[in-house]
Amino acid sequence: MFDIFACLRDDHDLRLVVLAAIICLLSTSTAVLMVRQTPRHGIAPLHKWAALGGIATGFGIWSTHFIAMLGYDPGVVIGYRPVLTLGSLAIVLATTTGAFTFLVRRQSVAATTVAAVVTGSGFAVMHYAGMAALEMPARIIWDWRYVAASVALAIAPLIPALHLAAGRRDRLSGVTSAILLAGSVIGLHFTGVAAISLVPERMPEGLLLLSPQTMAGVVTAVSLALLALCIASWWLYRQTAAVIIVSERQFSALVMGITDCAIYMLDSNGRVANWNMGAQRLTGFGADEVVGRLDLSRFYTDEERAGDGPKRALAHAKASGKYTGEGWRLRKDGSRFWAHVTIERVADEEGRLIGYAKITRDMTQFKDNQDQMNEARRHLDAALEHMHQGLCLFDADERLILHNSRFAQIWKLPPDSFLPGMSMTELARISLEARTGTEVSEERLAAACDMLRQTLVGDNPSPLIHEFNENFAISISSRSLPDGGLVCTHEDITERCRSEAQIAYLAHHDGLTGLPNRSKFTRWLDREIENAGLRNRRVALVAIDIDRFKEINDIHGHGAGDDVLRSFALSLTDALEDEECAARIGGDEFVVAKIFDSQAQLDDFVARIEGCSSPRHGHMPLFQVAASLGIAVYPADAQSRDALLNNADLAMYRAKASPTEQICFYQSGMDEHARYRRQLANDLRQAIDRSEFHVAYQPQKLLQSDKIVSYEALLRWTHPRLGSISPDEFIPLAEETGEIFRIGEWVLRQACAEAAQWDEEIGIAVNLSSVQLMQPDLPETIASILLEMRLPPRRLELEITETAFITDKVRALHILRRIKNLGIRIAMDDFGTGYSSLDTLHSFPFDKIKIDKSFLLGAEQSGQARAIIRAILGLGRSLDIPVLAEGVETEGQLQLLRDEGCEEAQGYLLGMPLIAPRGQACAAILG
Numbered sequence: 001m002f003d004i005f006a007c008l009r010d011d012h013d014l015r016l017v018v019l020a021a022i023i024c025l026l027s028t029s030t031a032v033l034m035v036r037q038t039p040r041h042g043i044a045p046l047h048k049w050a051a052l053g054g055i056a057t058g059f060g061i062w063s064t065h066f067i068a069m070l071g072y073d074p075g076v077v078i079g080y081r082p083v084l085t086l087g088s089l090a091i092v093l094a095t096t097t098g099a100f101t102f103l104v105r106r107q108s109v110a111a112t113t114v115a116a117v118v119t120g121s122g123f124a125v126m127h128y129a130g131m132a133a134l135e136m137p138a139r140i141i142w143d144w145r146y147v148a149a150s151v152a153l154a155i156a157p158l159i160p161a162l163h164l165a166a167g168r169r170d171r172l173s174g175v176t177s178a179i180l181l182a183g184s185v186i187g188l189h190f191t192g193v194a195a196i197s198l199v200p201e202r203m204p205e206g207l208l209l210l211s212p213q214t215m216a217g218v219v220t221a222v223s224l225a226l227l228a229l230c231i232a233s234w235w236l237y238r239q240t241a242a243v244i245i246v247s248e249r250q251f252s253a254l255v256m257g258i259t260d261c262a263i264y265m266l267d268s269n270g271r272v273a274n275w276n277m278g279a280q281r282l283t284g285f286g287a288d289e290v291v292g293r294l295d296l297s298r299f300y301t302d303e304e305r306a307g308d309g310p311k312r313a314l315a316h317a318k319a320s321g322k323y324t325g326e327g328w329r330l331r332k333d334g335s336r337f338w339a340h341v342t343i344e345r346v347a348d349e350e351g352r353l354i355g356y357a358k359i360t361r362d363m364t365q366f367k368d369n370q371d372q373m374n375e376a377r378r379h380l381d382a383a384l385e386h387m388h389q390g391l392c393l394f395d396a397d398e399r400l401i402l403h404n405s406r407f408a409q410i411w412k413l414p415p416d417s418f419l420p421g422m423s424m425t426e427l428a429r430i431s432l433e434a435r436t437g438t439e440v441s442e443e444r445l446a447a448a449c450d451m452l453r454q455t456l457v458g459d460n461p462s463p464l465i466h467e468f469n470e471n472f473a474i475s476i477s478s479r480s481l482p483d484g485g486l487v488c489t490h491e492d493i494t495e496r497c498r499s500e501a502q503i504a505y506l507a508h509h510d511g512l513t514g515l516p517n518r519s520k521f522t523r524w525l526d527r528e529i530e531n532a533g534l535r536n537r538r539v540a541l542v543a544i545d546i547d548r549f550k551e552i553n554d555i556h557g558h559g560a561g562d563d564v565l566r567s568f569a570l571s572l573t574d575a576l577e578d579e580e581c582a583a584r585i586g587g588d589e590f591v592v593a594k595i596f597d598s599q600a601q602l603d604d605f606v607a608r609i610e611g612c613s614s615p616r617h618g619h620m621p622l623f624q625v626a627a628s629l630g631i632a633v634y635p636a637d638a639q640s641r642d643a644l645l646n647n648a649d650l651a652m653y654r655a656k657a658s659p660t661e662q663i664c665f666y667q668s669g670m671d672e673h674a675r676y677r678r679q680l681a682n683d684l685r686q687a688i689d690r691s692e693f694h695v696a697y698q699p700q701k702l703l704q705s706d707k708i709v710s711y712e713a714l715l716r717w718t719h720p721r722l723g724s725i726s727p728d729e730f731i732p733l734a735e736e737t738g739e740i741f742r743i744g745e746w747v748l749r750q751a752c753a754e755a756a757q758w759d760e761e762i763g764i765a766v767n768l769s770s771v772q773l774m775q776p777d778l779p780e781t782i783a784s785i786l787l788e789m790r791l792p793p794r795r796l797e798l799e800i801t802e803t804a805f806i807t808d809k810v811r812a813l814h815i816l817r818r819i820k821n822l823g824i825r826i827a828m829d830d831f832g833t834g835y836s837s838l839d840t841l842h843s844f845p846f847d848k849i850k851i852d853k854s855f856l857l858g859a860e861q862s863g864q865a866r867a868i869i870r871a872i873l874g875l876g877r878s879l880d881i882p883v884l885a886e887g888v889e890t891e892g893q894l895q896l897l898r899d900e901g902c903e904e905a906q907g908y909l910l911g912m913p914l915i916a917p918r919g920q921a922c923a924a925i926l927g
Contacts, residue, residue, distance in 0.1 A: 095122025120155030146195030396484030513569030521583035696913030853887025
């Protein structure tokens, strides 16, 4: 073996070695030029340029090898085997062409490494195949260490060389790449030559060999061809570069000058290949930040990336040739804009994909405008569809342009029964026929259209209102448009017309009973009084008030009260005849009037009206209802309508106040009495505020000991003008007007306050009205007063009469039990005058019975009165209820009570009512 540098110095012709190096540089330079042509020319000539680069490299490396071999002098006669020699050429051509093609198609670090390994391996195989083609009278001994080193030296420089050739475009990188390629070949050759040792031996005979001279001619031919190829390649490079520069300059001027659109290329993988100013302005990215670095997905939102939007867009463009769409895209700063995107597939002459051309326009403002228009359109559509009126819009030729659904609903038309373009006449026809259910004549149709056109006349056109029947009324309003068209609104006013009719009816009729009200009745009465005066006839007016109507409401509820009123009104309506009128004028008050000529007609009229309140009447409820009637006649009792009504009312109130009369005719003098009662009622309302009331206290004594056990509180009214007024006169008036509630509470409060200052053994008795007993909160009111006045409940005794149980016995007993549960004593006053005394005593455990004074007044002369007193006292002893006699005025009456065993009594004989039985007066009484 020998050193590699010794081999270079002693066994090689340096001139041929230099020539080989020159040929190697030419071939590698040509290869770099060819590799760099492919990206410029796109996908169509890819294989041509790659093959051309591979051929140039293969020929150059092969020529380099054999020129170097021709310069190698082993000191013996040598020859070359043709098959291995040509095979080595084929090997290097195949490997370099395939590796370059692979490299330009992939252009990645992995692709560069694979191409370097394939190319270097091809160089090594070519070299050792060429060495194997040598034939000489010697045997070659190989040093495998050098062989391995030569292969490594062939592959290692190719990795950076091919990276610079395919990945860069500057001149320095091209020269560096060509030198590295040449270094790979030279390192392989000389390291490989250093790996051999020759052992002399006999050369076989009869071999067909190429002489060195022949081989020199072949190498010369190949080298010349390579030189021609290099020159052609250089010329083509220059021409192509010039064309490309011009084309790129024109394209750049066209594309780069556009700033309104983003126009750029994508490679087959969707990576950005170039970038114009429009793209930079639109996205905010510079070309150096995008080209070769970012792909299409960078500009999509996270939502679209998650849905593979970029991949689907490229797949669609690849499959169909073009993709068009809109959506939100992202700028560099993260802001969004609405983009209209077009992606077109770019292919070579053979239809193979090169990449994609992409155009993006900013449509944000356009989209905002469209959204605003769509929103306005939606609002308009919503307004039209939710209008209460039906709407139709016609053009200048009276052809339908649009309508809303409410129009079809009003006229009960199917939605598809009329379309835009229909004439107004035809639309009117189908609308009228749909509503009326009958065929519309031409005359009626023409009249309807003419009426509609007439509504357009004038500055303030009025609507056309038409009532087809009670179930359909419509109002149509029309307005002219500047272009000659018109807009019509149709409003279904059926309910409004019904409401107006109802309002008009209610304005003159009572809403509960349906009878005429006061307003309508007074107009009727005025008219009939005038006619009666002209025809010498008479008018009878009956004022009616339902008795105890408030109690009906309180006991049975307001619903029952309303039923009574309606039933009574139906009875009146059924009883009426010609020239008669009934009305409800308020509450439970009715009036009925009749025009008549004879007394017989009046009697028949009154009898019919009186029968309306009978329980046997078909309209009346099952429970008993009575009515009080007051009658006044024109012109005998009054000369005017107001006077007639007033006098009938006076007569009615006289009937209501009478326990025996249900019907009362007006009489002269009633006015004065009514005025007196009205004035008295008005004064009664102010009596408490004016301090006109005072309470007198009459003692109640034990007959055996003459001891005072309690006082009865008696209300007294001193009128400033009339003087003292009897309780028998003002108490019923107070019950009638409702003042009894306020007066009763005042009396109870005064009595309890007075009793609280007495000796604790003395009680206080207070009368309780039957009207007061109907108060639901009466027990709470009494308890509050006792608590306020600090009076023990046992000292209070409430006196009630049997009449308190007449109206609603169950309710009265319930309230009395609640009062008694407070510890208050309950006494029955005026016992024996009611209609069910024994039943009342059985229903409630009274604490005391008071014999009415009417029995005691005649007891001295009447045995029957004494028997009644004796019976009441016996009943009290049997029921274990104390009995008190009222109205003791004589010694005989007092002795009678003692003889019969009566325990307590009160009266003028035993003590007059005192204003304030306290202090000295009280002590004197207590004795």
